Amino acid sequence: MRITRRQFIKLLAEGAAALSALKLVSLIPSPSPTAILRPPGAVKEEYFNRLCVRCGICLEVCPTKAILLSDFNDGIEAVDTPKIDPTVGPCEFFRGRCEEVMRCSKFCPTEALQLADKEKVKIGTVELNPDKCLAYIGKECVVCDEMCPVPEAITITSDLLPIFHDEKCVGCGLCVYYCPAEPKALTLRPDGAKRA
Amino acid sequence: MEKTKIGKIEAIRAVTASLAVLFFTAAPVLGLMYGTTCALTFGSFTLISPLELVLVSLSTKTMLVSLIVPGLVVALIIVFFGRFFCGWICPVGILLEYSHAITERKSMKGVGSLDWIGWKNRERYAILLAVLAAGLMFDFAAPYLFSPPGVFYRTILYFTFQGAIGADLTVLLLIFTLDLFAVHYGRTWCNTLCPLGTFISTLSIINLVRPKVDQEKCIDFDLNCLNCERTCPMRIPITRNDKWAIMECNKCLKCWANCPVKAIKMEVFDQRFSK
Numbered sequence: 001m002r003i004t005r006r007q008f009i010k011l012l013a014e015g016a017a018a019l020s021a022l023k024l025v026s027l028i029p030s031p032s033p034t035a036i037l038r039p040p041g042a043v044k045e046e047y048f049n050r051l052c053v054r055c056g057i058c059l060e061v062c063p064t065k066a067i068l069l070s071d072f073n074d075g076i077e078a079v080d081t082p083k084i085d086p087t088v089g090p091c092e093f094f095r096g097r098c099e100e101v102m103r104c105s106k107f108c109p110t111e112a113l114q115l116a117d118k119e120k121v122k123i124g125t126v127e128l129n130p131d132k133c134l135a136y137i138g139k140e141c142v143v144c145d146e147m148c149p150v151p152e153a154i155t156i157t158s159d160l161l162p163i164f165h166d167e168k169c170v171g172c173g174l175c176v177y178y179c180p181a182e183p184k185a186l187t188l189r190p191d192g193a194k195r196a
Numbered sequence: 197m198e199k200t201k202i203g204k205i206e207a208i209r210a211v212t213a214s215l216a217v218l219f220f221t222a223a224p225v226l227g228l229m230y231g232t233t234c235a236l237t238f239g240s241f242t243l244i245s246p247l248e249l250v251l252v253s254l255s256t257k258t259m260l261v262s263l264i265v266p267g268l269v270v271a272l273i274i275v276f277f278g279r280f281f282c283g284w285i286c287p288v289g290i291l292l293e294y295s296h297a298i299t300e301r302k303s304m305k306g307v308g309s310l311d312w313i314g315w316k317n318r319e320r321y322a323i324l325l326a327v328l329a330a331g332l333m334f335d336f337a338a339p340y341l342f343s344p345p346g347v348f349y350r351t352i353l354y355f356t357f358q359g360a361i362g363a364d365l366t367v368l369l370l371i372f373t374l375d376l377f378a379v380h381y382g383r384t385w386c387n388t389l390c391p392l393g394t395f396i397s398t399l400s401i402i403n404l405v406r407p408k409v410d411q412e413k414c415i416d417f418d419l420n421c422l423n424c425e426r427t428c429p430m431r432i433p434i435t436r437n438d439k440w441a442i443m444e445c446n447k448c449l450k451c452w453a454n455c456p457v458k459a460i461k462m463e464v465f466d467q468r469f470s471k
Contacts, residue, residue, distance in 0.1 A: 003318065011322045018326035019333075026336040050255040053248040054340045055235035056353050060224040069354055071363040079363045080340040080350060088358070109235040109242050110252060110260055 030075030035190040037084040040093040040121045041105030041113045051112035054080040058104035063097040064089040086173025095149035122194035123171030132185035144175035202453040232349035246271045247395045255337035278400030283446030288344035324394040342391045383429040397443045413459035424451030
């Protein structure tokens with residue numbers, strides 16, 4: 001393959017144009033200001049998008065189908081990376097169908113999701129909206145407390161009202177998934193997440 | 197005669213690609229294999245696309261030790277078989293060939309300037325280098341954009357597992373829209389833009405199966421035939437026997453089947469080995 005000087009300069013210009021186009025694409029800001037809820041064992045967010053190869057293995061091995069793929073609303077660099085939606089499925093890494101291991105982290109080919117001690121993992125924190133919570137409205141409901149796998153993360157007062165303890169919550173989303181209120185009184189936010 | 201020959205080859209290619217789609221759809225449901233072409237795992241045995249591995253390494257400035265062997269295994273297959281994957285397995289490439297057969301206008305058939313073909317052959321290396329430099333310089337690794345089969349299979353797995361359609365379909369439609377602007381014979385994405393395809397062809401140093409034109413039989417110079425270059429979806433100037441350009445060959449056998457004087461042989465070994 002012979003290249004003349006003129007063609008070489010053209011090639012350089014092509015490469016520079018492609019590079020600046022990619023730079024422009026990477027500068028598109030994320031429309032959603034909130035951070036993404038990552039599966040348990042995820043590395044720090046600054047490394048996650050670069051380590052994830054978007055193979056989709058975590059989504060396929062999840063026994064509760066809690067993992068969705070991010071879309072353009074989560075930022076151009078995060079497209080197709082895994083995120084957790086507790087309204088679709090609860091993450092049972094702490095107790096339950098996940099066989100006491102984090103299957104997504106176990107199968108992840110890169111180090112985007114790493115197997116970690118389940119005591120040290122925190123996906124996020126659940127927030128209660130008292131206006132929608134059945135117990136606070138005046139009906140009898142302690143579903144969240146019954147479903148919670150973590151001891152003392154949810155306590156029930158003598159008036160049968162649930163109290164959420166943020167420091168104990170692991171963010172598995174079981175309470176969110178089973179919350180009977182319509183719309184759900186609980187939301188899982190990535191605040192206070194503990195990552196490898 | 198030629199018509200039936202090319203029809204048979206086309207049919208076999210469509211079948212192999214469909215079987216790959218079937219495998220990637222059914223195997224994760226049955227629990228035999230998980231993943232897409234970006235990376236896949238049979239439980240303890242993992243394979244990863246070398247381009248993804250290079251992109252991850254460049255953007256994080258680290259080397260993932262556990263992935264060196266899986267990446268090298270795939271790279272070794274590519275060294276021997278080159279872009280065989282693009283011609284026989286990649287569903288996007290084969291769909292592009294079919295979609296372009298529908299949209300192609302008769303007046304556009306035929307070879308334009310041969311220099312333009314040569315120019316396109318070089319341009320793709322600039323694009324691949326830009327993609328790698330983007331990973332290295334400003335940590336922009338967006339492998340979802342650069343691996344069309346990955347995008348295709350992810351669309352399928354997202355639908356089978358969650359019943360949802362994600363961002364992948366947008367990327368896929370973008371690729372097909374780009375190809376509508378293809379001037380000559382389709383697969384513009386594959387033969388000019390696809391960084392994965394360029395990466396594969398750059399790796400295919402040995403490239404076992406390749407077309408070779410017998411210059412004595414070829415009627416290009418007398419009759420300006422160029423049937424092979426006209427039908428080549430990779431836009432390879434086949435009659436020139438250019439080593440660099442031949443690395444792009446996706447082994448679709450169209451040139452071989454379309455040659456009116458049977459001047460093209462699919463060489464299994466390079467001359468290096470036969471001498």
